[in-house]
Amino acid sequence: MEYFVIIISAIFVNNVVLAQFLGICPFLGVSNKVSTSIGMGGAVTFVMTIAALVVYPLQHGVLEPLGIEYMQTIVFILVIAALVQMVEIVLKKVSPALYQALGIFLPLITTNCAVLGVAILLVQKDYNLAASVVFAAATAIGFTLALVLFAGLREKLELADVPRAFRGVPIALLVAGILAMAFMGFSGLV
Numbered sequence: 001m002e003y004f005v006i007i008i009s010a011i012f013v014n015n016v017v018l019a020q021f022l023g024i025c026p027f028l029g030v031s032n033k034v035s036t037s038i039g040m041g042g043a044v045t046f047v048m049t050i051a052a053l054v055v056y057p058l059q060h061g062v063l064e065p066l067g068i069e070y071m072q073t074i075v076f077i078l079v080i081a082a083l084v085q086m087v088e089i090v091l092k093k094v095s096p097a098l099y100q101a102l103g104i105f106l107p108l109i110t111t112n113c114a115v116l117g118v119a120i121l122l123v124q125k126d127y128n129l130a131a132s133v134v135f136a137a138a139t140a141i142g143f144t145l146a147l148v149l150f151a152g153l154r155e156k157l158e159l160a161d162v163p164r165a166f167r168g169v170p171i172a173l174l175v176a177g178i179l180a181m182a183f184m185g186f187s188g189l190v
Contacts, residue, residue, distance in 0.1 A: 003134050010138035016114045017146040018183035023114030027147060028172070030105045037151035039098040040105060041144025043091065045137065047083045047109055048118050052136035054079050055119045056129045076119045081110045114143055150179060 014020060017027050023044075030040045055076055063069050088106055091099040099106065109115060118139050122132045153175050162171050 006135050007138040010135055011142040012186040015142040015183050016139050017143055018180040022117045023112050026105050031147050031151040031154055034148055034151045036101045037147040040102055041147050043087050044143055045140035048115055048136045048140040050083050051080055051119055052132045056132045059123050080115050084110045
C-alpha cells in the first residue's frame with residue numbers, strides 16, 4: 001500500500017511540473033508535438049530511475065559515512081550528467097529522428113531541475129532503495145503525463161480559432177496555468 005500511495009502522490013498530487021513547478025523549461029520547450037513529448041518523457045524517466053539507483057548507494061554508502069553530505073549536489077549533478085550522456089549516445093544510434101527532434105533539450109536534462117530535485121527529495125524523504133526507485137519512476141511518469149497532456153492541448157490549439165493576440169506563447173502559458181490548477185485539484189487545493 002505504501003508504494004501505491006507514493007505512485008499516486010508523485011504522478012497526480014505532487015506532480016513535479018504542475019504542482020511543484022520543476023522542469024518548466026522542457027515542459028514549455030519540448031511540448032509542441034506529442035511524439036516529441038513522449039520521447040523526452042522516456043529519456044527523463046530513464047535518467048530519473050537510474051539516477052535513483054545510483055544516488056541512493058552514493059548518499060548512504062559514500063557521502064554520509066565520510067561526512068561529506070555537503071557535496072551532494074555536485075555528486076548528483078555528475079551522476080545525472082553521465083546518465084544523460086549515455087541516453088544521448090543511445091538515442092543518436094537507435095532513433096536519430098527523435099535525437100534531432102529533442103535537439104538542445106536532450107543535453108539540458110542534465111540541468112533539468114526536476115531530475116536534480118527528485119534526487120535530492122529522495123534523500124530528504126529518507127526512502128529505502130525500493131521506495132526511492134518507485135518514487136523516481138512515478139515522478140518521471142508524472143512529468144511525462146504533464147508533457148504529453150500539454151503537447152496534445154497545444155496541437156489542438158494549432159487548429160483552433162484563437163484571437164491573434166493570444167496565438168503562440170500567450171495561449172500556451174494560459175493553458176499551462178489552467179492545467180496546473182486542474183492538477184492542484186488532486187491535492188484538495190481549489
